[in-house]
Structure formats: structure tokens, C-alpha cells
Amino acid sequence: MTEATARRIHPAGDPLRRALELLGDQWTLLILQSLFLRFRRYEELRLRLRISPTALSGRLRDMVAAGMLDKTPYRDSGRTRQEYRLTERGLELWPLFISIWAWEREWVQGRRDVLPSLRHVDCGQDTEAPLGCATCVLPVNARDVVSRRLDTKGAAGATTSKRFRRKDADFLSADPLMFFPDTMELLGDRWATGVVVSAMLGARHFSEFERELGIGPGVLSDRLTRLVDVDVLCTTTATTRTDAHAYRLTPKGRAFFPALAFIAEWAREFEVEGQKPDIMLDHVVCGQRLRPILLCEHCGKALDRDRIVFSHVPSPDRATQPT
Numbered sequence: 351m352t353e354a355t356a357r358r359i360h361p362a363g364d365p366l367r368r369a370l371e372l373l374g375d376q377w378t379l380l381i382l383q384s385l386f387l388r389f390r391r392y393e394e395l396r397l398r399l400r401i402s403p404t405a406l407s408g409r410l411r412d413m414v415a416a417g418m419l420d421k422t423p424y425r426d427s428g429r430t431r432q433e434y435r436l437t438e439r440g441l442e443l444w445p446l447f448i449s450i451w452a453w454e455r456e457w458v459q460g461r462r463d464v465l466p467s468l469r470h471v472d473c474g475q476d477t478e479a480p481l482g483c484a485t486c487v488l489p490v491n492a493r494d495v496v497s498r499r500l501d502t503k504g505a506a507g508a509t510t511s512k513r514f515r516r517k518d519a520d521f522l523s524a525d526p527l528m529f530f531p532d533t534m535e536l537l538g539d540r541w542a543t544g545v546v547v548s549a550m551l552g553a554r555h556f557s558e559f560e561r562e563l564g565i566g567p568g569v570l571s572d573r574l575t576r577l578v579d580v581d582v583l584c585t586t587t588a589t590t591r592t593d594a595h596a597y598r599l600t601p602k603g604r605a606f607f608p609a610l611a612f613i614a615e616w617a618r619e620f621e622v623e624g625q626k627p628d629i630m631l632d633h634v635v636c637g638q639r640l641r642p643i644l645l646c647e648h649c650g651k652a653l654d655r656d657r658i659v660f661s662h663v664p665s666p667d668r669a670t671q672p673t
């Protein structure tokens with residue numbers, strides 16, 4: 351195999367980069383969340399998110415192409431319209447959304463009062479859905495995990511960044527389930543996500559982030575400032591380096607680890623045969639590769655998608671749309 355062929359089949363950092371390019375976009379996350387809440391029709395999505403038809407169609411097309419959604423026609427008033435359903439690949443993202451919910455409730459001011467609680471049907475208790483390891487079924491803390499980067503060419507980097515402007519989403523804040531302000535600072539922008547992933551993998555200094563991500567200094571500086579503003583990173587003064595500051599994850603930043611672990615796991619499906627993952631996460635307690643799951647802290651069981659219920663969720667209003 352020539353080197354060029356090998357590169358085409360095993361592009362550097364491809365699986366995680368592909369996952370971040372898909373998921374590191376606010377509209378995509380909001381569309382996915384809406385689909386989990388069973389808003390499936392094009393018009394329902396458009397009205398719920400007040401998204402432009404161009405943006406909605408583009409995101410849906412990308413998600414269908416990535417195998418996350420299926421498009422099914424249905425008849426409405428004699429016309430054929432489209433309905434979107436999550437495929438298995440799309441449904442696999444449910445723990446990511448539960449992690450986001452849990453993190454926002456725990457770490458973002460005022461969110462606990464407005465977000466619904468989650469009940470584990472098996473034991474009947476409200477659960478915070480902590481991260482667990484599928485091998486030993488024990489709770490996992492970010493500190494119990496050793497991360498190894500296998501791709502050195504900037505696995506977390508992204509080629510482009512479609513930044514979602516805050517003002518586009520002001521109206522969303524009226525619905526607490528619809529807008530995750532701090533999460534979107536981390537995940538709604540690929541560069542920001544890249545900075546957080548690099549920080550989890552040990553980057554501390556401006557030049558390290560720059561090198562790892564291949565990011566321009568202006569963009570990096572902007573994302574670092576934003577992440578400090580939302581208390582995901584903090585600065586410490588470095589004494590021996592030429593860089594003025596070192597950046598560290600705060601407890602709030604480290605607590606975002608479960609969401610990133612689920613993204614890294616989901617990205618593995620994008621690996622082609624024989625390709626090594628960009629990042630390896632090992633659970634030091636059992637010595638195995640971390641396969642992330644969610645646990646119930648009361649009964650200790652692994653949570654299943656069909657065995658959890660939120661206390662209240664909106665449902666699509668079909669009053670004006672005959673089924």
C-alpha cells in the first residue's frame with residue numbers, strides 16, 4: 351500500500367475529529383435532543399428550534415449521511431412529507447445527553463431548579479446518572495482514568511468552525527430543556543471542544559494548545575477566555591515558562607469528562623478496520639479500556655435507555671397536524 355493510500359484510508363485523527371465535527375455544533379445537538387423528545391417532523395423541528403430551512407436541511411442531510419438518522423415519508427393532507435428517526439447509531443448518543451443534563455444540573459447556577467429530574471425505573475429512585483465502567487460496573491471519576499493520545503497530529507483539532515452565535519439562541523433560554531448555555535460553550539463550537547479535550551489530555555500552556563490543535567492565536571485566545579469566563583478553565587501564573595499563564599481545568603471542567611468519554615466512545619465506530627483510536631481511555635481500577643456507561647448511584651445497576659424517565663418533558667403538539 352502506498353503512503354498516499356494509507357493516508358486516505360487512515361486519515362490522521364479521523365474518527366474523533368469526525369465525531370467532533372458532527373457533534374460540535376449547537377444546531378446538531380438541539381436537533382438530536384428534539385428527536386430524543388420525539389419531535390420528528392421537519393415542521394415540528396423547524397418551529398421548535400426556529401431554525402432557518404437552510405440550516406435545518408443542511409444539518410439533517412449531514413446526520414442522515416453519517417448514519418445517525420433515517421428519513422421516512424408520511425402523508426399529510428394529501429402531501430408527502432418527511433419524518434426523521436434516530437437510527438441505532440443516533441440512539442447510541444443517549445448517554446451523552448444524560449451526561450449533559452447531569453453536568454448542567456450540578457455545575458451551572460440555577461439549572462437544578464429548572465431541569466427535570468431523572469428516575470431509575472428499576473429501583474424507583476431519582477438518579478444523577480454518574481459515569482461508570484462497563485467492565486467492573488464501578489463509578490468512574492476523571493482521576494481514575496489514564497488518557498493516552500495515540501494520534502499525535504492533533505486528534506482534537508477541527509478543520510472548520512461553525513460558531514453558533516449567542517444571539518441566535520436568546521429565545522431558546524425560555525425553555526430550560528432546549529438550551530444548555532454552558533454546554534454549548536464547550537460543545538457547540540469545535541475549537542472550544544478541542545481546547546477542552548487537549549486540557550483533559552494534559553495541555554497547559556498557550557503554545558501547547560496551539561501546537562496540538564493547529565489553531566490560530568486569535569481564535570485560541572478567544573476560546574481560552576470564554577472557557578475561563580464559564581469557569582471550565584482557570585489560569586495559574588507560570589514561573590519558569592515564557593508563556594504568561596498556564597490553564598487548568600476547574601472541578602467544573604473536569605466534571606465534563608463523562609460527556610467527552612461518551613463522544614470518544616461513539617467516535618470509535620468511525621474507525622476503519624485495523625485503525626487505532628485517536629485516544630485511549632483506561633480505567634485504572636480494573637485495568638481495562640474504559641467503556642463508559644451510566645450508573646444508578648442508589649442500586650448500583652447500569653442504566654438502560656428504556657429504564658429511565660424524566661419527571662416532565664415537552665411533547666410535540668400535533669393539534670394542527672393530523673397524523
Ligand SMILES: [Zn+2]
Pocket residue numbers: 483484485486487488633635636637638
Ligand atoms: Zn473498570
Ligand SMILES: [Zn+2]
Pocket residue numbers: 470472473474475477646647648649650651
Ligand atoms: Zn437504581
